[in-house]
Amino acid sequence: MKTTKVGIIGCGMISDTYFKAAQKFNILEVIACSDIIPERSKAKHDLYGVANVTNEKLLANKDIEIVLNLTPPQVHSKIALDTLNAGKHAYSEKPFGVDEADAAKVMALAKKKKLRVGCAPDTFLGGGHQTARKVIDDGWIGKPLSGTAIVMGRGPESWPHAPFFYDYGGGPMLDLGPYYMTALVVTARGFDFRTMGPEVAPQYKDKYVPFGKYPVNVTTHLTGVVEFQCGALITVITSFDCYRHGHHPIEIYGSEGSLQVPDPNGFDGPVRIFRKGFKDRDWKDIPLTHVYTDNSRSIGAADMAYALRSGRKHRVNGELANHVLEIMLSFDKSSKAGARVELKTACERPAPLPLGLNEGELPE
Ligand SMILES: NC(=O)c1ccc[n+]([C@@H]2O[C@H](COP(=O)([O-])OP(=O)(O)OC[C@H]3O[C@@H](n4cnc5c(N)ncnc54)[C@H](O)[C@@H]3O)[C@@H](O)[C@H]2O)c1
Structure with a gap:
């Protein structure tokens, strides 16, 4: 080839x-x-x-x-x-x-x-998310009505190049929000300074090590509601100000059932469903329909x-990424304005990957 x-x-x-x-x-x-x-x-x-x-x-x-x-x-x-x-x-x-x-x-x-x-x-495009999409597209949870997209932690403070995550272009929304998504919003900054970890990338040595800390230039806790074109309301939280939480990364609640979608920062499952009529109250694991896990x-x-x-x-x-960027930036915008933000950009849903591909294969 x-x-x-x-x-x-x-x-x-x-x-x-x-x-x-x-x-x-x-x-x-x-x-x-x-x-x-x-x-x-x-x-x-x-x-x-x-x-x-x-x-x-x-x-x-x-x-x-x-x-x-x-x-x-x-x-x-x-x-x-x-x-x-x-x-x-x-x-x-x-x-x-x-x-x-x-x-x-x-x-x-x-x-x-x-x-x-x-x-x-x-x-x-990973097996986990393509499976979750297929389950929704095939109608297994009915019409998606609402959901949650939650990613919270204490942030990558110990990473050698941690300061870039706390500077413009970083923060939990622009760093992790791209994976999640998309504006009735509140944003906050839990800490004004962060502490340099033991491993320091060379470009930050002279700049921050003498002080042991560096400034936080972005909001580090952002929460809001994103209304999708289909009408579904998704509650979003991204945070670098949280030691531990107990929420699943993404859940979608439909007219016929609910779906647990795997961590969008990875390619693998699990994908779990609960449909009305299930006798016990447990989620059921769905075998993945696509490769790339x-x-x-x-x-x-x-x-x-x-x-x-x-x-x-x-x-x-680019159309997709540009739309996602506008959504992410709208959290701070909405919070500052104290008002709902109407998005200007839009994008088409990318075509799903077909079934039956092998690892390394993609459609022509
Ligand atoms: N590290 C991760 O786990 C991870 C995961 C997913 C995505 N990302 C994304 O990948 C990107 C890079 O992240 P990283 O963790 O590898 O950062 P990094 O700081 O380790 O690497 C970035 C590299 O780019 C170089 N660089 C900076 N300006 C440059 C320029 N003008 N020309 C050429 N090189 C330049 C730096 O010297 C550095 O080696 C970021 O956008 C990050 O959000 C990182």
Whole structure:
């Protein structure tokens, strides 16, 4: 099979997952990588045998069709614009951008240049979520009426690059909200400063270590209600201010029953159902109908590569990511205004994955 040549910009923590998962999808061939800290891309060159170059060289490489942008959120839009200006398709880690204006620039440039944009998460293509979707689409819980999407914890304070999660573009909504979703809203910040953990990424050493702490620039507890086009009301909570909770990540309540949807930060199940008429009061596990249950990040980029060949729409697309970004940013907007926010963007539901695929396969 003729491969689609890919370059990776940003060789930090998540990049190994991409380097490895891309090996599963024969259509993707990672040929070069870059990082503003060259030792990091050199380490990936040593491990995976791909060329270690600068961003400029990577973008100038005529063979590369898709650039995977695995940089921190604040540079996502810039790298996406550079990628499109270099005539390449841009696929980014989440979020799609840190503000709507930047994201709109990316969408407009892609349209002008007739290039594709995509943005993680692609976990909704995993076996767990495709099964949950099939169960809903096939009517097993009737009409979805309401639900909950809850992700709470104390945040990634101990991570070496923790400060970026507490700066603009981070926080529980933009970091974890992309997985969840989508505005009657209250937001808060539980702590004004956070403590640097024992492992510190080099770029934060001089800046924060002498003080032992760093400022929190984003709201860290956001809660609201999102009204979907079908009328379902979903209660959303994302928080970095909570030590422990007992809620399931996502539950959907329909006219005929209820569904427990697995953690959207992963690809696996379980998917559990309760239907009216069940004799006992227990949830029942549903066998997964789709493959991709291990960490398959990059499946969205592989789907983009197939879509480029056939001309079909790619599933993990910019329209979707841009809509999700507007929803996430609307929580703070609604809270500040003390009012409901009407969304301006919209998107089509991506096509489901067909049944019967094997690992590594995607539809043409
Ligand atoms: N770490 C995770 O578990 C995880 C999971 C899912 C998604 N993500 C997302 O992936 C992205 C990266 O996260 P990470 O945890 O790998 O962060 P990281 O800080 O470990 O890696 C980011 C890398 O990008 C490099 N970089 C920064 N600016 C650059 C530029 N202008 N050009 C080239 N390289 C540049 C940094 O030097 C760093 O090596 C974020 O958007 C994050 O939300 C991370």
